[in-house]
Amino acid sequence: MNNHYAPGGRPAGWLYALACGLLIFSGLAQLPVMKRYYLADLPGLAFSADFYVTSNLHYGAAALLLGLLAWRLGLALRQTGGRWSWGPRGRWGWTLLGLLLLTGAGKALRNAGVFVWPGMMLALDLTHLGAAMAFMLTGLGVLARRGKPAGARQTALARSRP
Amino acid sequence: MAPDISRRGFLTGGLAAAAGLAVSGLALPAALAAPAGQSDQDLCTLLDLSKCIGCEACVDACRDQWQADLPDPVQPIPRSLPARVPTEDWSGRKQVRDRLTPYNFLYVEHLEVEHAGRRVELHLPRRCMHCQNAPCADLCPFGACQDEKSGVVHIDPEICLGGAKCKNVCPWHIPQRQSGVGLYLNLLPQYVGNGVMFKCHRCLPLLRKGQAPRCLAECPQQVQSIAPRSAQAAQAQALARDMAAKDGASPERWRDYVYGLEENGGTNTIYVAPLPFREINAALLKDHQAKAHKERADAQAAGRPPEPGNLGRPAMGLVKNSMGDAQNLTLALAIAPVAGLAAGLGRLFSKTRRLAGPAAAPAKDSDSQKGGQA
The missing domain is CATH 1.10.287 (Helix Hairpins)
Structure with a gap:
């Protein structure tokens, strides 16, 4: 492998x-x-x-x-x-990305003129918005964690060990 | 599914429907009542402006039906921060009926248009055009602006936060904001939202019960009719050809006498007039400019901040399809994954790292820590 x-x-x-x-x-x-x-x-x-x-x-x-x-x-x-x-590295990231793609596809179809029931559209809009916020915050969290200096990471790791 | 209506059938049915409406006052013809909730075709209103006498019975009916249901704002209305967002309060000016406001969904323009050496008196009921592919509904980020199978575009006041994006993207800037009401008051009223947007919903609650919109039912001149859009489009074309001929123009110029058939990709409100809309629009713009000047001076005198925007009076210029770009870009969205999958299956661009060999392994580990976003 x-x-x-x-x-x-x-x-x-x-x-x-x-x-x-x-x-x-x-x-x-x-x-x-x-x-x-x-x-x-x-x-x-x-x-x-x-x-x-x-x-x-x-x-x-x-x-x-x-x-x-x-x-x-x-x-x-x-x-x-x-x-x-x-x-994405884990299931969380892929789930969010999947949700964004699915709801985004629904919104794109609607924008192209395909009729989507108002209740469904509301669900699509709010899910897309929520998943995007979660994706952005997760990404920022990952970047912030990676941005920590190596020394600080190792110190934190050493402290966390018994 | 709505039956396909021939022109002859439509005209016969339309006359019967108009007679029915005149008698009942409120009931939507049975043939149309079902489509209101279930048809595959939008219901479209057609306004024959040659019939309108400017009595404003439609405005009275609309205000009688809906104004009492509209909420009054909390006092004091929370001021938005930053202060760039204006507080818009119409609750003290509910009597205003010569423009669109949150408490007035329909108004009538009274115009005198110079046409072919004579002055033509014209009255135009104006309200939401109910676009077939409405940008306000497509682009509302919270799903508050919705379109129905019946062709009605409406705003849910329980969901709307009053950000006014719908007004911004509407080619006619129809929705009007009332600050100090709605959901945003329960969130962060100073920082998120600014009230609720209101506009004509073509009497959706009545339409759902099989009743006609009040402006249509109360009109003594039967200026408006309502029917599936394809039938209305055919009727509009026939009327416009007739009006073009009466105006001394070639019947081939009939499109000049119709508004809403193709504007913004097509709307569910179609106007037909006895003179070209190009000239009507020029007269409207001139009239609006004079009114805006006066209203801004009045606001200044009253110590109110001048209202931004078009002052709730839509023009009738040519409008391209606002969602046209989005419709074209949908094709890119469809092509991109197909192209990507083909490239992947063909292993295009796949060997960069593999060719680097085992010696590059540490660098790849470091690389792998940089790319992921979530």
């Missing part, structure tokens, strides 16, 4: 991070907060107050993420084992 299988190398990880970052940013911009909290007043961010522009950005980033995940699935169907350098 090859434990160091990381196809695409760093660029694939960067693309994943880019897709997730853009999705979170453009998703947050779908809430009416960018203008209210002066974020759109920051240099270069005026576009974030335009819901249509950020919606298009959300679609573009979602297409990138879908392409990456499908590429990974395709490779996984051909390869066994190995460690990926990007993507």
Whole structure:
């Protein structure tokens, strides 16, 4: 078994991070907060107050993420084992990502003109919002943990040992 | 499923329906009552502006039916922080009926339009257009703005937080905000939300009971009719051809005399007028500009902050399909995973790390710690 299988190398990880970052940013911009909290007043961010522009950005980033995940699935169907350098590590992350993809697909269909019952739409909207918040907070938690200096991590590890 | 209605059948049925409405005053024709909840086709209203005399019976009926149900705000209304978000309080101005407000879902424009060397008097009932693919409903992040199978687009006041995104994305800026009411008061009223957005729901509670919208039922001139959209579109085209011919224009120019058929991708409110909407819109813009100037001066004199936006008076310009980009980008969403899967199965870009060999193993471990996001 090859434990160091990381196809695409760093660029694939960067693309994943880019897709997730853009999705979170453009998703947050779908809430009416960018203008209210002066974020759109920051240099270069005026576009974030335009819901249509950020919606298009959300679609573009979602297409990138879908392409990456499908590429990974395709490779996984051909390869066994190995460690990926990007993507969720555990069931929690994959569950959230799965929820986001499913509810996002429902919302995209609705935006394309397919009728979705109002109750179902409410569930889709709130699940998408909740899962996105949880995904963002989990990701930030993971990054914060990784950002700790190695020495601090080892000290914390040593302290936690009996 | 609603039966497909031929033009002749529609005209016959439409006349019968109109007669029925005139007699009953309230009941929706049986043929339409079922579609209100179950049809695969949107119900569409068609307004023949050549019939409207500007009596405002529709406005009275709408206000009588719904204004008493609308909530009054808590006092004092919580001020939003940061202060950029305006507090919008119409509770002291419920009598205003010459524009859209949270307490007035329908108003009538009274215009005099210069057309072909004569002055044409025109009255236009204005309210939500009930788009077929409504951006307000599509883009509401909380599912508060909803569209029904009956073609009605409405806002659930129990869910709406009053962020006004629906007003922002609406090409006509129809929904109007009342601060100090709604769910946001139970959350963080200073930081999240700012009230509830209100607009015409085409009498949805009545429609669900098989009754006609009040503005339609109370109109003495039968300006409006309601029917499945395909039938209304056919009727609108026939009327517009007739009006174009009477106006001395080529019948091929009939689209100039219709509004709502294709605007914003198609709406469930279609207007037909005896003169081109291009000229009506020019007159509207001129009139709105004068009114806005006066109202801002009045607000200043009364010590109120001037109201932002279009002052609750929608224009009638050409409107492209707001959700057109989203519809096109859905194709990208469908193609991306197919392309990705094909690349994966073909092992494209798959060998980068494998080719590095066992010597690169420590670097890969380090790499693997950097990429994951969740």
